[in-house]
Amino acid sequence: MRILFVGNEASLSLELMAYLTDLGEDWQVETVADGNAAMEMVANTPIDVVIAAPVLPDLTTATLLGQIRTLRPETSRIAMVDPEQAQRGPAARLLGVAHRFLSMPLMPEALLEAVTSLEELRELLDNPRLRSTIGRIEKLPSPPHLYLSLVHALEDNEGADANDIAKLVSADPAIAAKVLQLCNSAFFSGGRSIADLRTAVTRLGVATLRDLVLASEVFSVQTLSPEERNAMQQRALLSSRLAAKILPSTSAELGSTASLLADIGLLLPGVRDERAGPADDQDERPGHSEAGAYLLGLWGLPMPIIEAVAFQRHPQSSSLRSFWVTGAVHVATSLISGDPVDEEYLRRVGVLAKLPAWRDQADRLLGLAEEEA
Known part of the structure; x- marks a missing residue:
């Protein structure tokens, strides 16, 4: 394992360097x-x-990581x-180029956990059987172009106003x-009619609108019947709202975005619906979580979203030992779909006491959806 730290000495503690040295020859550290x-x-x-400090003398961290993504x-x-x-969250541009975020001061255990988790995910997605299955699909769903254009526009111009965003969507x-149809649904509008994109x-805010654009694009595919498509979209939107509250x-x-996309693997042919039950020994189809x-x-979506979708059904399989996006997606999608929540996992990451409140929030969202139907 070759690790490159980018930044001044203040970014790296002596404790961290000593810890990495003690891991042996398998870990080579450069600065x-x-x-x-x-x-x-x-x-x-x-x-x-590559681990980059928050501030570099010559480039922004986002620029550096973007260049490394290309190289x-x-x-x-x-x-x-x-x-x-x-506290305020990483900038949109940084979200698009970093696989993981670690708080300073950087603790040795946090670094080891992050690297192990990324390795595990890479091995999962490099599964030859999965690659073969996806490779046989003649036409994959197209990337959500409007959503990605919206993300890139906001990255390039963080001061973009409502008119700019509305013009792009229109x-x-x-x-x-x-x-607009989704904006006026009960669990988004709060009873207030929304008649134009600028409003x-x-x-709703940029983040919510962006997710509505994503839902509109992703669930416009013709591989499902209208009824299946509407049911899947509603489940995704409810899960998305719940994850954002969690x-x-x-x-x-x-x-929110990860929950919205949690079941996207079901849009692919030759994929097993994991909610239908465990696979038997003869079923070689990949599950919809890893396919998605x-x-x-x-x-090219951000790695925290990819990881959350991959481990949504079994969060304990992830090496990430804290409750973050993967945990929230597991809870949100399970409660909205009526599936069991992994309470042992929640106990291990220290949030089991919050589950009753999350159930209440899920019930309220489901109630709004039923009223609308």
């Missing part, structure tokens, strides 16, 4: 002070993991965030109409 030196090293030498897409990219960043009349942006505001957007995670990886 450079700035982004350009890091890019030169990555260009000339395969690196397994070495197989390299795991970790961004360190200072306490202030951790360029696709079919999606715009679907977004939708203002009232997580703190800094992670709510990630949890693989598809999202092909689309």
Whole structure:
């Protein structure tokens, strides 16, 4: 394992360096002070993991990790965030290029957990059987182009106003109409009629509108009957709303999007619906969780979302030992679908006491959906 730290000495504690040294020869640690030196090293030498400080003397952390994604897409990219960043959440641009975020000061155990988890996920998605199944599909669902355009526009112009965003969405009349329909559903509008996209942006916020665009695009596929498509979309939207309530505001957007996409693997042919029951010994089809995670990886979505989709059914299989996006997606999708929640997992990560309140929130959302139907 070759790890490259990018940043000054203040980013790395003596305890951390001693810990890594004690892991033995299998872990080789390199350090450079700035982004350009890091890019030169990555260009000339395969690196397994790059860990970048919040502030670099020559480049932004997002620019560096984006360049490394181009140079070495197989390299795991970790961004360190200072306490202030951790409270307000990482910038949208950084979310698109970092696989994982670690708070400063960086604790040895947190680093080891993050690297182990990324390795595990890479092994899962590099499953030859899964690759073969997906590779036989003649036409994969297209990436959600409007959603990705919206994300990129917000990355390039963080000051984009409601008019800019509404104009982008209105360029696709079919999606715009679907977004307005969803905005006026009971669990989004709160009884207030929303008649135009600009009002939708203002009232709902960019994050919610972005998820509605994503839902409109993803569930427009023709592989399902209209009834199946509507049921799947409603389940996804309810799970998305619940996950956003479960997580703190800094992670709510990630949890919301991951829950929205949790069952996207069901849109692929030759995939097993894991909610239908355990696979028998003769069934070699991949489960919809890992198939969906693989598809999202092909689309280039952020790694926390991919990981949450992959481990949604079995969060204990993830090496991540804290309750974050994966845990919230597991709880949200299970409660909305009526599936059992892994209470042992919740006990292990210290949030089991919150489950009754989450059940109540899920029941309220399901009640709103029933009233609307």
